[in-house]
Amino acid sequence: MTHENTSGTHSLNFIEQIIEEDIKNDKHGGRVHTRFPPEPNGYIHLGHATSICLNYGLAVKYKGLFNLRFDDTNPESEDIEFVDSIRQDVHWLGVDWENREFYASDYFPQLYDFACQLIRNGKAYVDFSSAETIAEEKGTPTEAGKESQYRNTKPEENLRLFEQMKNGEFEQGTCTLRAKIDMASPNMLLRDPIIYRIKKAHHHQTGADWNIYPMYDYAHPVSDSLEGITHSICTMEFEAHRPLYDWYLRELGIFPSRQIEFARRNFNYTIVSKRNLKRLVNEGYVNGWDDPRMPTVAGLRRRGYTSQAIREFADRIGVARRENVADIGLLEFCVREHLNKIATRVMAVLDPIKVVITNYPEGKTEWLDAENNPENPEAGNRSVPFSRELYIERDDFMENPPKKYFRLSPQKEVRLKHAYIIRCDEVVKNEAGEVVELHCSYYENSKSGSDTSGISVKGTLHWVSAATARTAEVRLYDRLFTQPEPGAQEEDMTTFINPNSLQIVQTFVEPSLQEATLGQAFQFIRKGYFCLDKDSTPDNLVFNLTVNLKDSWKG
């Protein structure tokens, strides 16, 4: 049975080619089973997100299965807080792992038994050498290592010692269980790698059950194998580990999962390494892991990015084996594309200047009809109040405008969105010569939808009626770094922190925004996409800028 390329005209990436080849050869009965194996020691970020999309996407595309498996083999650095956040973030990304949520720690008993099997077969031994000695005897890439003095201990003795390790009869650090492979291998990872080490730490899943914990290189292939993972996809730095991955599965004679490596995705204007992310949080450059400037999934979500946009992004940047730096601008394109379809249009003035419509009756309020989304008529309409005193954006007025300026300037006309055409008659300034107020007149017959004035204007401005305006705090975000590759420079990344990555402004917004809810997407007309922040209260509305609207005005 042949499987068609389900992406139609799209060509296959190298992983899909491998998978389709496997299916063609009826390997594993054509079955496809992938997994995402996060270590619960931090929040997941955009890099993880694209990897999740890759693994889950492949399972979906080939009608296979996807597992979420926590790689929790190091209790000293892991925490239940992170398994909770990861579970939540992966789910938010739109991934359904059904009931297949696993933990490497689920396999501790089997991992132990398999280790005993290796010992019995003379493929593993307990080594009492110190960490320093082991490092010394490991050799260097250019010279072979030396065999440990414990390398030829008899299996029965090793079995006994290993059991003592398990029973906590040795202190942490006194010995390890090592695989007996080849101390002269050009691949350092094959020079008798450690299989188990002693850690007398509390584990978030298994408590105090274990005194020994398996290393990643051992636990990972076995976990993959036990779960029947057909294609174990990871990043390039694990390429050198593959011979070891294969060695364990072969020696144990268990299901031969296959590891496939791809080049990790880097993104410009941000950093994505856990260590540096942690620094940003700990050293106070941002306000926590879910700070909207963080490239964490939690941060992106709070910023107003949608999971659809992230998935689309992951899809568009593709996957390959060469070094790459994806353009974060493409992610912005993807959110705009999605938000344009779903965001409710509203009016908000971020940097207000007052406008008085001198020929409009005092005390009068008109409720004007406004569409919620021109891209989606089903989104319906709402009413916005119009009155004599309004606010418009300060940079929508210029006293001495350049030729192509379409906005308001003395004696010029513009349309107020959903409302009337107005003319600027008078500019009111304070003693410092700053413009503080504009006096305008409106054309009564130019009302939006029933305009008979015959006046044509090139500019349309957003506005908010002063009397009914709500105040709101708006948090304007910019990229966290001013350098395209802040993590790849000589200087410390913090020297490239953008001092203007967060700007908080007090604004006036239309009254309908009082009803805004968490998770709802808005477009502040002519400005950008925004969402309510979790800090918001009915008395103090807070909005986050997700991404600006494209702006082709070069003024």
Add this chain to the structure above:
RNA sequence: UGGUCCAUGGUGUAAUUGGCAACACGUCUGAUUUUGGUUCAGAAGAGUCUAGGUUCGACCCCUGGUGGACCAACCA
């Protein structure tokens, strides 16, 4: 200097496995528009790191360079 991997417009991926390089983002024009958004039409921009070789023909195969990434945690 031991091993492994990688190299295609500014960026990210393609090129049906050898038939004179495509798509997306970005950039630049123009049209439409009651968002300088969206949409639509179009343009510029690489001859595939380099030098040879095989071939009628090479981004693709071979050899040698060059450049870059990764590998010597009781981390993952």
